[in-house]
Amino acid sequence: MNKIFLIGNLTRDPELSETQSGISMCRFSVAVNRRRTGDGEQQTDFFNVTTWRGLAENVARFCKKGNKIAVTGSIQMRQYEANDGTKRTAVDVVAEDVEFLTPKPQENENPKKKPALEPFDDDSDIPF
Numbered sequence: 001m002n003k004i005f006l007i008g009n010l011t012r013d014p015e016l017s018e019t020q021s022g023i024s025m026c027r028f029s030v031a032v033n034r035r036r037t038g039d040g041e042q043q044t045d046f047f048n049v050t051t052w053r054g055l056a057e058n059v060a061r062f063c064k065k066g067n068k069i070a071v072t073g074s075i076q077m078r079q080y081e082a083n084d085g086t087k088r089t090a091v092d093v094v095a096e097d098v099e100f101l102t103p104k105p106q107e108n109e110n111p112k113k114k115p116a117l118e119p120f121d122d123d124s125d126i127p128f
Contacts, residue, residue, distance in 0.1 A: 026056035
């Protein structure tokens with residue numbers, strides 16, 4: 001079974017593109033914090049993630065750098081030859097599902113102000 005679950009923050013804005021056959025593809029990177037070690041030092045892993053089709057369009061549309069997301073998918077390894085001729089291995093996450101964990105910003109995010117009370121000095125109309 002090849003399954004991965006990640007919760008982290010986007011390190012850059014998602015990049016939406018299309019294949020030659022017109023299929024939407026979105027690439028982004030997620031920073032995932034590890035548990036703190038005994039010395040208290042925080043370590044972070046960075047994962048390259050690829051989404052396809054409608055999911056790719058939604059991620060590109062609603063996510064931006066710094067947003068917290070949850071990714072479910074599988075790990076895919078690929079080998080390629082670098083410009084200097086050396087063989088390299090890349091590890092990518094192919095997402096099956098992405099949940100947006102950063103709350104959606106409200107259009108009018110002005111904090112509600114309490115109405116101010118106005119002083120009222122006119123006691124002439126009070127019947128008692």
